Amino acid sequence: MLTFQIKTHKHGQTYSKPHFYILNKGLNSGKPCRTPIRNSFVVSTETIEQKEALFQLSLMLLESKCYNYYLKGSVIPFIGIHDVKNLLIKNHIHLQQEEVQTKIEAIKKIEVLEKGFQNKLKTIQELKISLLRSCKLER
Template sequence: MSTFELKTHKSGRTYSNPHFFILNKGLNSGKPLTNPCPNCFVVTTATEEAKNTLFHLSMMLQIGGFYAYYLKGSVIPFISIDDCRNTLKKGLKSNGNIANQMQKHINAVSVICKKEKELQNVIEKMAVLKVAYIRNCFKVMQTKEA
């Protein structure tokens, strides 16, 4: 079973070990991030493989609503560092019991996330193309008026 360290991220701090961040405030609490933000925890691991496993496990826990159970606060909900740590540990523990099956699920989620990023990139390019087409249309209309 891989070990990890979960701490509160301090702005401007850099980490040498493999790491990722977990959002701790708002309705997306528990969402794993590659880049830090002011309201996040940092998860450091010994290996890149452990980091990837924990990253995707955290994503699965967040999407599955397992972090949402621990949200506190009435205006801006948040998750405590202990609740986040315990949820990740429970997820890893269940991961250890069915390692091969869980690894297949993590790999599938990883592939889906990559495809999702590719599709988001295509959507962004289509939005730029749409704006260019509309601008060209109005440019043609203005030249006909002049």
């Protein structure tokens, strides 16, 4: 059984149990984060495995645009804490499926590759800038 608590995060507060954050304001509402951010909910669990499972579930809900249905507000959209909690509760049963677990493992590997490519692109961009700066152009 998956047990978790979800509360509004207060800036500067620390948590002892395994936890992650879910952004609750803006067009990226529902985005899970591992570091504390303003305008977010904190999801606390009993174990690290539960935290990772809920983090991946929240990421899947964000990517499949499930949170968009619950956005409120015209200028700055936001999502309510009860909507997030209900979505996590309704969809946690999918985490036990073996097919979903294999896809989560594949997504983790893809994220590692993506970070590697981002580092390579950053290095290439720095090289490009240094080559352009080495040209002796007049002002």
